[in-house]
Amino acid sequence: xxxxxxxxxxxxxxxxxxxxxxxxxxxxxxxxxxxxxxxxxxxxxxxxxxxxxxxxxxxxxxxxxxxxxxxxxxxxxxxxxxxxxxxxxxxxxxxxxxxxxxxxxxxxxxxxxxxxxxxxxxxxxxxxxxxxxxxxxxxxxxxxxxxxxxxxxxxxxxxxxxxxxxxxxxxxxxxxxxxxxxxxxxxxxxxxxxxxxxxxxxxxxxxxx
Amino acid sequence: xxxxxxxxxxxxxxxxxxxxxxxxxxxxxxxxxxxxxxxxxxxxxxxxxxxxxxxxxxxxxxxxxxxxxxxxxxxxxxxxxxxxxxxxxxxxxxxxxxxxxxxxxxxxxxxxxxxxxxxxxxxxxxxxxxxxxxxxxxxxxxxxxxxxxxxxxxxxxxxxxxxxxxxxxxxxxxxxxxxxxxxxxxxxxxxxxxxxxxxxxxxxxxxxxxxxxxxxxxxxxxxxxxxxxxxxxxxxxxxxxxxxxxxxxxxxxxxxxxxxxxxxxxxxxxxxxxxxxxxxxxxxxxxxxxxxxxxxxxxxxxxxxx
Numbered sequence: 001x002x003x004x005x006x007x008x009x010x011x012x013x014x015x016x017x018x019x020x021x022x023x024x025x026x027x028x029x030x031x032x033x034x035x036x037x038x039x040x041x042x043x044x045x046x047x048x049x050x051x052x053x054x055x056x057x058x059x060x061x062x063x064x065x066x067x068x069x070x071x072x073x074x075x076x077x078x079x080x081x082x083x084x085x086x087x088x089x090x091x092x093x094x095x096x097x098x099x100x101x102x103x104x105x106x107x108x109x110x111x112x113x114x115x116x117x118x119x120x121x122x123x124x125x126x127x128x129x130x131x132x133x134x135x136x137x138x139x140x141x142x143x144x145x146x147x148x149x150x151x152x153x154x155x156x157x158x159x160x161x162x163x164x165x166x167x168x169x170x171x172x173x174x175x176x177x178x179x180x181x182x183x184x185x186x187x188x189x190x191x192x193x194x195x196x197x198x199x200x201x202x203x204x205x206x207x208x209x
Numbered sequence: 210x211x212x213x214x215x216x217x218x219x220x221x222x223x224x225x226x227x228x229x230x231x232x233x234x235x236x237x238x239x240x241x242x243x244x245x246x247x248x249x250x251x252x253x254x255x256x257x258x259x260x261x262x263x264x265x266x267x268x269x270x271x272x273x274x275x276x277x278x279x280x281x282x283x284x285x286x287x288x289x290x291x292x293x294x295x296x297x298x299x300x301x302x303x304x305x306x307x308x309x310x311x312x313x314x315x316x317x318x319x320x321x322x323x324x325x326x327x328x329x330x331x332x333x334x335x336x337x338x339x340x341x342x343x344x345x346x347x348x349x350x351x352x353x354x355x356x357x358x359x360x361x362x363x364x365x366x367x368x369x370x371x372x373x374x375x376x377x378x379x380x381x382x383x384x385x386x387x388x389x390x391x392x393x394x395x396x397x398x399x400x401x402x403x404x405x406x407x408x409x410x411x412x413x414x415x416x417x418x419x420x421x422x423x424x425x426x427x428x429x430x431x432x433x434x435x436x437x438x439x440x441x442x443x444x445x446x447x448x449x450x451x452x453x454x455x456x457x458x459x460x461x462x463x464x465x466x467x468x469x470x471x472x473x474x475x476x477x478x479x480x481x482x483x484x485x486x487x488x489x490x491x492x493x494x495x496x497x498x499x500x501x502x503x504x505x506x507x508x509x510x511x512x513x514x515x
Contacts, residue, residue, distance in 0.1 A: 024445045031450045033461045036439045088434035090465060149440040157443040209443040 003185035004058060010192040011055040017199045018044040018051070021206055035093035039084040042100050046077035046107075053111055065114035071131035073107050078138035085145050129179035132172065139169030157209030160201055168198030228382040231259050232389060239393045245269075245363065246283055248394055252387065253286035256369065260379050263288045263338055263370045268306035270364040280306045283365070288372075301329045306366040309343050316343035318380055321370070338370040344384050348391050348400060363391065363400050426470040426480065428498045428506055430463045430487060435495075451495070456486040463496060 001009075022044035029037040050066075050073035057066030080100045084093060118124075146162030149155075171194030178188050234255065242248050253265040267284040280303045305324065309316055321341050322330040333339075348363040367387055369380075394400055438444050451457040455478065462475050473483050490496045498506045 021445075028445055028450065031457060032444075033457075034435075034438060034444060037444050040439065040444075085440060088436045088438075090432045090434070094464075146440070153437075153441045155441040158441050206443065206445045209446075 003188050006189050007192055008055055008059065010196050011051045013196050014199050015048050015051050015055075017203045018047045020203065022048065024206065035090060035097055036084050038097050039080060039093065039100060042097070042104065043077040043081045046073050046104055050074050050077075057114075063115055063119040065117045065119055066111060067128065068114060068117065068131070069107060069111040071128075071135060072110060073104070075131075075135045075138060076103060076107070078135065078142065082138050082141045082145065085142070125179040129176050132179065133176040136169040136172035139165045139172065143169060155209070157205055160205035160209050164198050164201035164205060166198075167194050167201065171195035171198055224376055224378040224382055227259055228385060231255055231382075231386050235386065235390060235393065239390070239397055239399075242397070242399060245394055245399050248390055248399060249284035249365070250286070252367075252390055253284045255386075256367075256383060257286045257288055260383055261371065261375060262383075263372050264368075265370075266302060266306075266368040268303065268310075268366045268368065270307075270310050270366075278307075278310070280310065280366070299329075301325055302368060305343070306368060309345055309366045310364055313345050313347070315345055315380075315384065316341070318342040318371075318374065333370070337372045340371040340374055341369060342371075342380055343368050344380075344387055346387055346391050348395050363394075365391075425484060426473070427468055428500060429465065429468045429503075430459075430472070430490070430496045431465040431499050432460075432463055433495055433497055451490070451493070453486065453489050455482060456489040456493075459483060459486040460490060460495060468501075 022041050025037045025041035025044065028034070029041060050070040053064070053066035054070040057064035057070075077100075080096065083096055087093070143162050143166040146158045146165065150158040150162060171191045174194070175188055175191035178184050178191075235251075238251060239248065242251070249267040249269075253267055256262045256265045264287045265285070266282060268280040269283045270278050271281050272278055282303070305316075316324070318340055319342065320330075321333045321339060324330075324341055325333065344367045346363070346365040346367065367383075369383065451460055458476055459472060459478070462472055467475065469480070469483060469487070472478075473480055476483070478486070487496070487498070491498070500506055
């Protein structure tokens with residue numbers, strides 16, 4: 001299996017896991033009207049959409065340039081998830097959801113305009129490396145939050161969530177060299193494996209935590 | 210006296226004389242009384258002594274700091290002391306007094322089984338109380354004038370219990386004596402705001418639904434902040450689901466801005482249903498009630514009469 005094929009498999013696994021979490025989050029949201037669950041659901045939906053766009057973009061000859069939508073969309077979604085954790089006020093969370101919906105909708109412009117963006121320029125590799133690995137930053141912030149929560153009150157849920165997000169973050173971070181050095185498919189595959197493990201741990205946290 | 214024991218003129222004449230005697234005594238003693246408590250106690254003793262009443266209770270409507278009415282037992286007398294104080298002071302009596310206060314009318318002579326629950330009725334019958342009646346008393350009060358203390362309106366309910374049906378004229382005579390007593394209390398300046406120290410009787414909080422409803426309708430439910438959700442507790446486990454359908458429906462509409470009345474209008478639920486749902490949400494610590502200024506209110510008092 002080539003690195004790209006493995007990346008596609010990874011993407012499908014992430015989509016399935018995210019879809020499960022999103023559906024469950026929306027189901028419980030409609031029963032409890034807890035705004036934090038809406039943020040989680042929207043985050044997962046963005047992960048699904050951005051990953052799907054990225055998979056399609058990687059497997060067609062047409063330059064979709066969907067990776068910008070992928071990088072910015074996922075960074076933004078994880079960031080919103082982190083913001084939803086730091087404040088419990090209902091007013092704050094409702095405002096956060098409005099911003100999340102608005103910005104997510106605006107990001108579609110990036111997807112639509114993707115083919116119009118240049119697909120090759122000298123610093124493209126560096127920019128992709130920064131934007132791609134930049135997704136690790138909100139994941140590490142979320143991890144730190146769950147570590148603090150675990151220290152305050154040791155629960156399985158906070159432990160699994162912290163571990164899951166730190167592994168996902170590492171998975172994003174370690175693929176940095178892939179864009180600047182000669183293509184390192186081993187690094188890419190390792191990063192994909194970590195992201196699969198991280199997402200699987202999140203799924204376990206949601207089911208068993 | 211005829212076979213039933215009532216109905217001949219001599220007995221009616223005796224009832225008239227009895228009323229006259231009690232009235233005369235009342236006019237004599239009221240001059241030395243300073244507070245309505247004393248009057249009610251005297252009345253209860255007089256009714257027991259002269260009208261064959263087994264038990265007499267006087268309940269007075271009072272207003273708490275939240276503006277809600279409750280009935281307080283101001284005086285109690287009984288023929289003998291066999292009836293335990295805890296039975297005479299039980300909540301069903303307070304509830305009945307509260308209802309009569311809200312109806313603002315008398316309760317004609319009735320069997321206790323027709324007024325109280327079967328359990329309560331059997332308890333009363335065990336102590337020889339088979340019949341009861343009640344009278345609603347009120348004074349309009351008087352506006353304060355210079356140098357005089359203000360007089361607050363008085364609402365009271367007299368509950369009377371009999372071993373056997375009294376003479377038909379007795380309730381009329383009792384009603385006459387009670388109304389006269391209230392007029393005398395007004396005239397003699399006895400209707401001052403009651404003080405806790407002057408009354409030794411305990412009271413029951415009987416919340417009148419009509420009075421508490423406006424206070425509740427103006428409050429704003431606000432979702433309680435759950436800082437643990439999604440941090441230490443798993444929100445997808447189902448524990449956070451609101452089981453009760455009405456409560457869930459109401460919770461959906463709570464946004465921290467709409468008051469209870471507006472929530473009733475939006476959800477098309479009546480106040481009673483909304484109150485039940487609110488009670489459930491408060492018990493599950495999902496919401497708190499605040500006033501228009503955003504100050505938290507004690508939810509348990511407002512939702513307690515459920």
